[in-house]
Amino acid sequence: MRTKVTLVLLFLNVALFFFIFKFERDWRTERASLEARRRVLGSETADIRTLTLTNSTGTVYALKRTADTWQITEPLVWPANPTVVARIVSDLQFLDHETSFAVADLKANGQSLADYGLDRPKLTLEFSNGASPEGNVPELKTTVRLGDITKIGNRLYLLSPDEKRIHVVSRALLDSLALPIDQIRADTLLTIPVFEARSLRIQSTTRVALRRDGAQRWTFDTPIVARASTDETERTLSALGALRAKAFVTDGLPAALPSAAPLFRITIEGNNRRETLLLGAPVPTPPPDPRPIAPALPPTAPPPIVAPTTQDFYAQIEGRPVVFTVAIPTGEKSLKETLDRAQEALREKRVLDFDPRAVTALTLRAPNTPGDPTLTLQRLEAPTNSAEAATWQIIRRDPGATAPQTIPADGPLVKRLLEQLHLLSAQVFASDAPTAADLERWGFARPEREITLVLTKLTAPTPNIPLSASDSQLTLKLGVANPPDLYAYATVTGSAFVYAVSPDLLRLGSNANPNAWRERLIRELPAGARITALKLTDLTTQKSLLDLTLDEAGNPPPDTPEAKNVLAAIAGLRALRAKAFPQDGFTDRVPLLGEERPWRYRLDASLALPGANAGAPAPITTLFLSERFGGTLQVAGSTEFNVVFELEQAMVDALWRLTFRTDPGPALPKT
Known part of the structure; x- marks a missing residue:
């Protein structure tokens, strides 16, 4: 009997010791860990989905x-403003206390929650984490109460979600939560960035729709199918993205909400999302200030900075009931003007869409010029994708000739013409559907110019320039209105659009005369060649005005009069350039100032060419010269190159000093 009792007591002692060391030890450890842990909140902040902040009067704001x-x-x-919300969530996830103590210990110290402002907290924050997609884990809600500010250290009392501990935390959480609603809401209206936008629709009294294709080019879908200006469209998208909500309207709503009667309906589509801004009526202008106007600034004061003008409009975002106001820039080339004139403001003003590097030939035709001259300029072969280094030639088809004649063309001049054509822009969109009477009135029955471009594909295409898979042609027609006005009119074959453009291209850049496009460099001596002698003869008197033998360096004798101008003439002969070509081929008489005139001077230059035989006679190059007219005009001719041309000014000035250096000028009047 005693043995049985002893065994029972022994078993109970073992069970008691096991309980003490197994369970009570864990409780003490957990309590000590809780007191030592600084992080206030745990895993409940890992996936916050909702935030609700309330005060003594009700809900301040709620976020989802x-x-x-x-x-x-x-x-x-x-x-919501993503930056502000991210700061609140971060403050909750990394909320640490400076110290904490148990609520149960307050009574022993003669205190209560009221001493810390936690019986009726000034702010209560409730947040919840996400429920599992399967629905087997319910949404977990957590409530945190914020009390008074500590008297020392500028910290905050916070009641734990289980209401068992009071934490002393930094007041940074309070600063984040107590922001006004104006700072918590996002002020952006349209959030699709320019690079993501795929279409833009502006609907008012008319509907304008634009879309961006795979080549990043914008085109109109309605009301016409036409090219849109990529720069202007993206500038408009940037201006729309920069709009901000100015104020939210809760009282005094307009009679017609923007969603019911929008003045403008602006829709931007991006990657699988769409945003629509509805602009309603303008906000009424407040009455003028009755106070007297300040006196004008004194003349010495700097002019005041004038801020861009704006106009406030009521607005809504489609799908949201909130009405707000937005300031729209007004004035010339502003967003408001673009919205009012979207069909014209966003349209591509360049008449021709081509890459100058892709042009292999161009034809100039002047149907209204006697003889209907036609000029073809052809690009010669050049290194791949280096059209800038290519040379050009003129192809002439003279009457009676069995084969076309080729003449070197002035490359920079052709390049300038291509740039003019590339930049040719509409000053006015004259018509998108002209009638036959319109075309005749604008001169297209017999256009002033027809310019045809032959294009080929480049192996390295230019961005934003679509190129065909094979050679293609563009034909531009330029007409003049009857009666004439300030514009020339342009149209492209295959397109119905008519543009009013600057007439400069007709006056300066599209002459069909082959002489206007000839290479200005007539002859350039090789590096090893030199001029050994120079002779200038007056053909009227057969008198020699200049007869010099040059040294090995190409310099005249030291005592030569006008040596500086002699050197200038030698330089002009080494690289013989023309300012213009007044006629075709060399003739014994040259038309000047309305009459045929004989050549006045002859300039002979003896040459020493590299590789020439020592005993061979020195070749002589000869220029025939006219008199100088008006200080800038002097004509030269060469039988060697079968050409008559105008001299450049430097050569004209040098020859003037050589031909008239002994002229005493008019006699002085007798006194």
């Missing part, structure tokens, strides 16, 4: 996260 986007649900429905 959908996917990765936070939205205000109270007091209005509006996107």
Whole structure:
């Protein structure tokens, strides 16, 4: 009997010791860990989906996260500022206390929650994490109460979610939560960036729709199918993205909401999303200030800085009931003007869409010029994709000739013409559907110019320039209105559009005369060649005006009069250039100032060419010269090159000093 009792007591002692060391030890460890842990909140902050902040009077604001986007649900429905919300969530996730103590210990110290402002907390924050997609894990809500500010250290009392501990934390959480609603809401209206935008629709009294294709080019879909200006369209998208909500309207709503009667309906489509801004009526202008106007600034004061003008409009975002105001820039070339004139303001003003590097030939035709001259300029072969280094030639088809004649063309002049054509822009969009009477009135029955470009594909295409898979042609027609006005009119074959353009291209850049496009460099001596002698003869008197033998360096004798001008003439002969070609071929008489005139001077230059035989006679190059007229005009001719041309000014000035250096000038009047 005693043995049985002893065994029972022994068993109970073992069970008691096991309980003490197994369970009570864990409780003490957990309590000590809780007191030592600084992090206030745990895993409940890992996936916060909702945030609700209330005070003694009710809800201050409520936030809800959908996917990765936070939205205000109270007091209005509006996107939240992601930066501000991220700061609140971060403050909750990394909230540490300076110290903490148990609520149960307050009574022993003669205190209560009221001493810390936690019986009726000034702010209460409730947040919830996400429920599992399967629905087997319910949504977990957590409530945190914020009390008074500590008297020392500028910290905050916070009651734990289980209401068992009071934490002393930094007041940074309070600063984040107590922001006004104006800072918590996002002020952006349209969030699709320019690079993501795929289409833009502007609907008012008319509907304008634009889309961006795979080559990143914008085109009109309605009301016409035409090219849009990529720069202007992207500038408009940037201006729309820069709009901000100025104020939210809760009282005094307009008679017609923007969603019911929008003045403009602006829709931007991006990657699988769309945003629409509805602009309503303008906000009424407040009455003028009755106070007297300040006196004008004194003349010495700097002029005041004039801010861009704007006009406030009521607005809504489609799908949101909130009405707000937005300031739209007004004035010339402003967003408001673009919206009013979207069909014209966003349209591509360049008439021709081509890459100058892709042009292999161009034809100039002047149907209204006697003889209907036609000129063809052809690009010669050049290194791949280096059209800038290519040379050009003129192809002439003279009457009676069995084969076309080729003449070197002035490359920089052709390049300038291509640039003019590339930049030719509409000053006015004359018509998108002209009638036959319109075309005749604008001179297209017999155009002033027809310019045809032959294009080929480049192996390295230029961005934003679409190129065909094979050679293609563009034909531009330029007409003049009857009666004439300030414009020339342009149209492209295959397109119905008519543009009013600057007439400069007709006056300066599209002459069909082959002489206007000839290479200005007539002859350039090789590096090893030199001029050994120079002789200038007056053909009227057969008198020699200059007869010099040059040294090995190409310099005249030291005592030569006008040596500086002799050197200038020698330089002009080494690289013989023309300012213009007044006629075809060399003739014994040259038309000047309305009459045929004989040549006045002859300039002979003896040459020493590299590789020439020592005993061979020195070749002589000869220029025939006219008199100088008006200080800038002097004509030269060469039988060697079968050409008559105008001299450049430097050569004209040098020859003037050589031909008239002994002229005493008019006699002085007798006194």
